[in-house]
Amino acid sequence: MARILIVEDQKIMQKYFEFIILQDPDLKLVDTISDAREAVKICNYSVIDLVLMDMQTFHNHDGLSAGKAIREEHPGTKVLIVTSLIDPKVLERAKTGCADSLWYKDHGEDEIRDVIHRTLNGEHVFPDVTPDIELNWITSGEISPRQLEMLRLYICGMSYSEIAKKMNCTTSGVRWNFQEMIAKAGYNCKEDLIAAALESKLIVTTLK
Template sequence: MIKILIVEDQVIMRDSLANLINGQEDMQVVGSIGSAGDALEICRVKTPDLVLMDVRTDNNENGIAAAAKIRAQYPSIRIVIMTGMPEITYMDSARRAGVDSFLYKNINSETMLATIRSTMDGYRTFPREAPSVLPGHLSFTDTEIAILRLVCEAKSRKEIARELTMSEGSVKAVITDILNKTGYDSIIKFAVFAVSKGYIMPNA
């Protein structure tokens, strides 16, 4: 029997997942909560085999950050992250956090259940990299995304250049390209917008 903890802030979605999972002969929901901030403690109390967790939960808690804490303290627990957001960087962040599998919420029930079972069998499931596209069909390069992440972390242009092994002039040129694409007059303003909409997740 696979014991599963669900971490999902939307009550209807949480209840639907619980009903789906409890309807399986080989699965059981041992906990169902709305905030990723409580996940570590519930893992201690309920000892699930697998945590099925949304990226964003109640109180704006970060599911990927919670996953990293669970991985550090309970390495045997499998972790599946799910999201319905048109993210750019969540999959990279999930991999760094030690997440076992990653799902979009637009999948069908059969795929969800199959992923849970395969993850318990030791297989990792990640969808193909989502295209780096923001509203208006604006595409961004890996370098542009990396710079946006670092801007979100309040890094200076000099610090960004050092971290990405680029010249400050090159960083400035990339930032100019981003502003030209988006129509923003400030990279800080655009970075704040991208984070607020869930399109960019700064490194934890």
């Protein structure tokens, strides 16, 4: 029987994940906690086969940072991130050693249970791409990865000139890309684009 630790700060999602685990005779619920950093400590003194962890936990603590620490310190413990954050950086980080698998919360109970078992059996299960979300007139898939990175860097506090230097292009090129994103999506200004990206969780900057 596989021993499962749930890490989730929303009560309704805690109950949902507990239901999935408790309905499966091959899984045993060890504990449910709300803080990713606490999960690292629990794995130091308890035998955990799989940590089912949200990406953004209590105090905005980062599930992937905790996942990386758990995998490094306890190679026998699997880490499955289940998240509603569609920021492509989340999936990218998960694939580079921070998790054994990642899946999205809205994919349903049966899919999540299947990913749990596949991960326990040694598979690495990841979506092929992040879900598209609507940004007014367009979907997020219509914004190029390069434009999305420019938007992310601007939201993180970089100026157009700093973005240009980091991305090896001109300041006018950065400005043109922002103008194209704003026009394509049908927003009135850059601030509307930024607000939509943050509200939809297309870009996440609050993790610690």
